[in-house]
Amino acid sequence: MRVSAVNRSWLRLAVMLVLLGSLSGCAMFAPAPPERQSNICEIFREQPDWYDAAKASEQRWGTPISTQMAFIERESSFRSHVRPPRTYLLGFIPWKRPSSAYGYAQALDPVWGEYQDDVGGIFASRSDMEDATDFIGWYNARTQRMTGVSLNNPRHLYLAYHQGQGGYNRGSYRGKPAVLRAAREVATNASRYRSQLPSCEAEFQCDAFYQVWPFCRG
Known part of the structure; x- marks a missing residue:
């Protein structure tokens, strides 16, 4: 027919x-973005699985939980599917996006592909918190190898995250006030998260069905 x-x-x-x-x-x-993003305890109370993801990344790659969460807060405000807004042609026609950044960690297509080829696998997703935190840990471990920046230095880790390791080594962030300001804000947020986490971390370490907070420890 x-x-x-x-x-x-x-x-x-x-x-x-x-x-x-x-x-x-x-x-x-x-998951909806946490309402109180200035408090890591409240973030993990809303999404306790995010603690497990960040802890696993910390154990695998060495970047502290507080730094991972500060990166994600800065990059996406904990929104899973966010992309950079489109530009407009002639002021009103939706046009291209300024970059391929996507997901919690705002990873770009090329470096996300490298991560998948190296350790993440083809099913890794930028909109999944477990993969996003693992990506940040992997990327920062590479930054440490390539630049010598300490994993306990969130400001310079973020500069390398934003500019790439090659750009960081060339000092491409110098003379970029917006990038420098963002790195300072990440460092401040990481410090705040680091000071908050000990007061509540035990709540999120009760993984087994027989464990009851506050009688369990990681």
Whole structure:
């Protein structure tokens, strides 16, 4: 039976709506950003699985939990599917995005591909907190190897994260007030998170069904 041009148009529209619904559904069911992002205890109380993800990354790569969370707060405000806003052609036509940054860690396509090839695997997702924290740990470990920056120096880790290790070694961040300001803010936030975490960390270390806070420790 022949399908008329009108019917074909409706069929294409239906397929597009299904695809758009599937894509928006991924964001729809993502965790909402924490309400109190200035307090790491409140962040983990809303999303205790995020503590497990950050702790696993810290144990694997060495970047402190507080620094990982400060990076993510700065990059995405804990929004799982965020991208840079589109630019506009002629002031009103939606156009290209300024970069391919995506997800919690705002990882760019090329370096995310390197991470997947190295350790993450093809199913790693930038909109998954476990993969995002592992990516940050992996990237910072590479920064330490390539630049000598300590994993306990969130300001300079962030400069290398933003500019790339090569850019950091060239000092490309110098003369960029916005980048320097962002790095200072990350360092301040990491310090605050680091001071807050000991007061509540035991709450998130009760992983087994038989463990009850406050009678368990990591």
